[in-house]
Amino acid sequence: MAVDNPALVSWVESMAALTKPDRVVWCDGSDEERKALTELAVASGVLLPLNQDKRPGCYLHRSNPNDVARVEQLTFICTPTREEAGPTNNWMAPDEAYAKVGKLFDGSMKGRTMYVVPYVMGPLGSPYAKVGVELTDSVYVVLNMRIMTRMGRGALAMLGSGEDFNRGLHGTLDCNPERRYICHFPQDNTIWSVGSGYGGNVLLGKKCLALRIGSYLGRREHWLAEHMLILGVESPSGETTYVAAAFPSACGKTNFAMMIPPKAFAGWKIWTVGDDIAWMRTGPDGRLWAINPESGYFGVAPGTSNKSNPNAMTTVARDTLFTNVALTPDGDVWWEGMDGPVPEALTDWQGRPWRKGSGEKAAHPNSRFTAPMRNNPALSPHADDPQGVPISAIIFGGRRSTTVPLVLQSFNWTHGVYLGATMGSETTAAAVGKVGVVRRDPMAMLPFAGYDMGDYFNHWLAMQSRIANPPKIFQVNWFRQDPADGSFLWPGFGDNMRVLKWVIDRAHGRVGAQETLLGWVPKAGHLDLTDLDLSPARVDAATAIHFDEWREEFKLQGELFDKLSATMPEALGLQRRMLMARIG
Numbered sequence: 001m002a003v004d005n006p007a008l009v010s011w012v013e014s015m016a017a018l019t020k021p022d023r024v025v026w027c028d029g030s031d032e033e034r035k036a037l038t039e040l041a042v043a044s045g046v047l048l049p050l051n052q053d054k055r056p057g058c059y060l061h062r063s064n065p066n067d068v069a070r071v072e073q074l075t076f077i078c079t080p081t082r083e084e085a086g087p088t089n090n091w092m093a094p095d096e097a098y099a100k101v102g103k104l105f106d107g108s109m110k111g112r113t114m115y116v117v118p119y120v121m122g123p124l125g126s127p128y129a130k131v132g133v134e135l136t137d138s139v140y141v142v143l144n145m146r147i148m149t150r151m152g153r154g155a156l157a158m159l160g161s162g163e164d165f166n167r168g169l170h171g172t173l174d175c176n177p178e179r180r181y182i183c184h185f186p187q188d189n190t191i192w193s194v195g196s197g198y199g200g201n202v203l204l205g206k207k208c209l210a211l212r213i214g215s216y217l218g219r220r221e222h223w224l225a226e227h228m229l230i231l232g233v234e235s236p237s238g239e240t241t242y243v244a245a246a247f248p249s250a251c252g253k254t255n256f257a258m259m260i261p262p263k264a265f266a267g268w269k270i271w272t273v274g275d276d277i278a279w280m281r282t283g284p285d286g287r288l289w290a291i292n293p294e295s296g297y298f299g300v301a302p303g304t305s306n307k308s309n310p311n312a313m314t315t316v317a318r319d320t321l322f323t324n325v326a327l328t329p330d331g332d333v334w335w336e337g338m339d340g341p342v343p344e345a346l347t348d349w350q351g352r353p354w355r356k357g358s359g360e361k362a363a364h365p366n367s368r369f370t371a372p373m374r375n376n377p378a379l380s381p382h383a384d385d386p387q388g389v390p391i392s393a394i395i396f397g398g399r400r401s402t403t404v405p406l407v408l409q410s411f412n413w414t415h416g417v418y419l420g421a422t423m424g425s426e427t428t429a430a431a432v433g434k435v436g437v438v439r440r441d442p443m444a445m446l447p448f449a450g451y452d453m454g455d456y457f458n459h460w461l462a463m464q465s466r467i468a469n470p471p472k473i474f475q476v477n478w479f480r481q482d483p484a485d486g487s488f489l490w491p492g493f494g495d496n497m498r499v500l501k502w503v504i505d506r507a508h509g510r511v512g513a514q515e516t517l518l519g520w521v522p523k524a525g526h527l528d529l530t531d532l533d534l535s536p537a538r539v540d541a542a543t544a545i546h547f548d549e550w551r552e553e554f555k556l557q558g559e560l561f562d563k564l565s566a567t568m569p570e571a572l573g574l575q576r577r578m579l580m581a582r583i584g
Ligand code: GTP
Pocket: 247, 248, 249, 250, 251, 252, 253, 254, 255, 256, 275, 276, 298, 299, 300, 302, 303, 304, 308, 430, 478, 479, 488, 491, 492, 493, 496
């Protein structure tokens, strides 16, 4: 492939001089290329073909068992000063990081092929899209990037002779956690990732570019890069309202973005624009407009079923790469929570024989599917729209077994930013570490902000003056539990439509609300619970606000305020003090 971009060619040459691959292959994104790389991956054991009658175009990848999730403790923001990265990020000085990781890259691709993967985050030709180039020695990464981004010729065409592209370098090395670093250099628009072959650590367009570098660029260029799904809600009269929602990793974005409303909502339809990331800017009409920078879904497999998420099941029926799921005797995939009886015998995610009742999980809790968005029956006609969609409501939600009610509307933008900023959530398998501990995860961005978190809140507050018609801001919690038995109080999934309906009615100013000391909640009878098989006592428990729990919550929030004291906006401290004073 002829490439006449001198800046790109010379950067690729210098990275090849460092890593010393046997071959450099420029990827064009064609179908022939996909076929050839897939064959190569199968021949080398990187991909296992699944039963092609049952899952055409689908393959299974088993990652190194030491490499199954994002590694937050090995992820660094390499800004010139530690203060720019802020106290919630790991920091390394740029020179030190280039030297340290450069040493690991030196000669690391000897005997291997370096693939040059040009890609675009955002619809091709969109003024809001960004070009990146990832150099990688992993065929698995190339094939994933081909699904997750607009990869190949189109990206090179969009870049033209420009020099403004993200420079990503990824080397698998020997996949050793001792030599694993994910380093971001926001000032250089550069990402260096070594020692991992998994997901967000290595698909550099996703968390690394679209969120960490993206958030840094967003502050500089007055826009927002967020860990948010984007969906459209179409009413029976044909009106479509767009909503963006931030939930932490493995807390329900993909499910919410693909939701099918319950029967009682005949004529209502949800359209998926994106399931993980939103880039949002003010449009000429003074509203906030969002694009999804991705073109595929890297979704959590466990829990996905025809009952919980039929659209996802259809999406992964073909042309999908599965990572760390279990394999059935007839060459199909399986994971915990899938429909039907649990199979008697399987091959588990590590390739070992597995028997029902063994007590072990057959699929890894963070096993995933990589599937093209075009497979999604609910894909929004605007998913590829270069202008994006106008956002009427923003929702923040965490995984909280207590305290946080089903839904709450903020009093105003600043209070909404406060709700997002102080969000807590129980940790999940999406990152390495202990699962189920409540931590502050501001706006679901704790692992993804590319600069100081207090400055990030300041940026959110400052955005208000740029949005004449701001979206209304809400907080939700699908995960509150019955203390008696630990069961979820709210059925969730499709029934979240009941909450979403109230949210969009509020956004349009069509329905009243009950004022509480903490925010606005639905008035009695305003949540449509038609045909919902749920006792009034459980609905009450899911929506209740208990001041004693909130006093504890405000205390926990204090840890975040203390940690970020150098840059925390005074406006948010004031919100907290006012709320605390109100509940006494
Ligand atoms: P990332 O891809 O890691 O960013 O995750 P995500 O936010 O897209 O989460 P996803 O939709 O994949 O859901 C993660 C887990 O939460 C799955 O096991 C789901 O079954 C479960 N889940 C999603 N929505 C709900 C809900 O409304 N209620 C309950 N109880 N569980 C849910």
